[in-house]
Amino acid sequence: MGAHLVRRYVTETETEPDPKKKSQFDPEYGFAERKEREMVATQEQMNLAQLPLEQRDYCAQYLLKLMKCKRDNWPNFLACKHERHDWDYCEHQDYVMRMKEYERERRLQLRKKRIEAQAEAA
């Protein structure tokens, strides 16, 4: 559970990726076809809803739907479970994606280190 911290500070200090730095590798490397994520909610929609900056991410369309559902269904505050789940699931997938990107970066760093070690040994 704290494995990433142990790796970063104790065992693999050179190869562990720093989340604050940019990726050293090409995002398309190893993938056949990879397209960039697109925002579904438009700038205008988010401005009208007065979303704070941190909530204007790739899941904003679900949040906008949730806000609309809440406003329409009040006083039934138990109503919008489905929309809430959609937004939470989208955020969860976003989190999983971030973790996968981190893991990809880490494995590419390890691979690079292995290749360099082999080149030196040869």
Added chain:
Amino acid sequence: MHTTSLMMTSSLITMLLLLAYPVFTTLNPDPRGPDWSLSQVKTAVKLTFFVSLLPLFLFLNEGAEMIVTNWTWMNTLTFDINISFKFDHYSIIFTPIALYVTWSILEFASWYMHSDPYMNRFFKYLLIFLIAMIILVTANNMFQLFIGWEGVGIMSFLLIGWWYGRADANTAALQAVLYNRVGDIGLIFAMAWMATNLNSWEMQQMFTTAKNQDLTFPLLGLILAATGKSAQFGLHPWLPSAMEGPTPVSALLHSSTMVVAGIFLLVRMSPLLENNQTALTLCLCLGALTTLFTATCALTQNDIKKIVAFSTSSQLGLMMVTIGLNQPQLAFLHICTHAFFKAMLFLCSGSIIHSLNDEQDIRKMGGMHHLTPFTSSCLTIGSLALTGTPFLAGFFSKDAIIEALNTSHLNAWALALTLLATSFTAIYSLRVVFFVSMGHPRFNTLSPINENNPAVLNPIKRLAWGSIIAGLLITSNMTPLKTPIMTMPPLLKLAALTVTILGLLLALELASLTNKQFKTTPNLAPHHFSNMLGFFPAVIHRTLPKLNLTLGQTIATQIIDLTWLEKTGPKALTSLNMPLITTTSNAQQGMIKTYLSFFLLMLALTTLLFIL
């Protein structure tokens, strides 16, 4: 004018008039009747609560927030001070909660303070406090906030020292004022900085002009203000001492409303805080230290009110931790849920204390579950809500805070302290319930124990309902302004629950040991540390006054005397003249050598002058 804004403005005016009217009736020189407190004050607060629900429902339905500027008070060319009220989602949600809790406490106080000859004055003080608190919460500029801030401080002083014949009560009231004053230094400094650098005290202008400035100094001032008012570590001893006041005072001021004013200030100023990592880290570490320290102190206290007071201080530390996590909305949620169950814990304590003939020591209680089943059940519900039992009120806020703490990239030390404090919360809560409700009675059987007075039961019932459903209601009705991280390993998700259960089991084990006394328990150093409140009051309350008094004594007796007598007065004359006199008279002793030396000196000087 648009209907919504019309309704909100008129509810605001109605609320203020309803609350101010009973105060104005006391300006009449004739004393009020014996039922004034119940019929006028409690009814006014109850009506105001229902009126305040209207802006709340408008906000929940439409998202309507308002800023109402009523009167241009002191305006110069460059600086405006107006009377303006901000009805944003913090004040709209907090005001009904504060009024609901106050209504319950006033009803309870009509029973608790029944034998007091000045009950009307007591209710008047509580009402003025409530007005000051609402002014603080709805303030749209720092000046109005300061009026409310000082107002609640003064009323706290008057109410803690209610039984002024008691020396401890006077000391406690003075302590509260002094510690709050130290915090006020921070607030005034922050206000001065904002007036000179941001050129305004209005919140909107402050938030926009502060975008590119380095705000560390005013934020440190605000954090000092919050440390004083919300009893964070360093300025915390006044809160347990404030338990000298009557229980309704403890329930209203020192658990639900006044002590959260410091945290509320930081929540209000959160747009300024969120970009300054230094201030956030300071909040985080200060909050973590406070929550652990005060939870440790609560473990070995024997006065039921002191335990609940330390519990309040610990929860305030948790709110400060949340501010440090840059989650002001979660801190506010905890303020709201905490108000319900903490006020209920105090009311239950007050009911038990009065039933046992003013006995406050938990070692002399016991078995109340059979004697006052309703009160002890509500005590248990309140304690469960406090520890964050799933799906009661405290769970929604406390668990969310601990999850946010677990999934953040911040200080692991603060996390460890907070989790430890969470388990201590479970321990002392169980200790209270065990000593008060369980076991056999350890008091005389002559106390008037009964639960048949609706003035006692109804407030506790209302607050119990609040403790159970408030968390669910508030979280269901509000969309979070910061996306919560919902994905985490199961151990992190269950961390709060696990440490709470561990604490409960440990406390059960320890409490059961008291029934099987094998040997006398030894006096251990950690027990002393906890029981003497970390020796903080013992050291600080003696050192600082002694330093001040010694300084005063040195100045008054030594330095002033030294100055006027020796450096500038008679002795100075002596010390200036003596060398001259000595030299002159030494030269005129009639010694030939001296005269010859002078003669030669003069001859040499005259020769030199002629030559030059």
